[in-house]
Amino acid sequence: MALVVRLTLGCPPFRVHAGDCRDTAKRCAPLSAEEARQALAEGVPACPHCRSAGLPQ
Template sequence: MRVHTGGCWDTRSRCKPVDREAARRALAEGVQACPHCRPDTALGLLEQPMTRDRMSPVIVIHPPDPVGGRRVHAGSTILGLAHSMRDLREFLRRAGLDWEPEQITASPLVEWRGGGPETWD
């Protein structure tokens, strides 16, 4: 199964249309993005496709900064400086991923550097 944009030439006859939110959820849950039409980029999620076979993290939570907080990147885009899980959730929501804390901590698309979700300062 793959997620495609509406005009992709590589769709199969068994495709089913979904709204933008359902497509974002599917990509966030690890459904493969079409490498031709790149729906993850079209939806504003990433600059590279997010696929099951390329499970390198696309969201990086950097080690705590000396003045507090952790820088958050999605691809090469800086989402902000998070001081808590609440901040991180808001940054991800603005990027199109309305995840619960459990989804953030469990996702293979998220890399925690310099401490896990319990470390903010």
């Protein structure tokens, strides 16, 4: 499953999403599983809508 992180121009990453999340937008970029784990470890929160679908909490 592809993972993406929502990006807002000029701002740090906002949330980590599962690739099939309904809350993703055009401002998302693909991440590898390792990059997603790193973002979560650095404090970027998992999306509240899709984290139960396989993202660590």
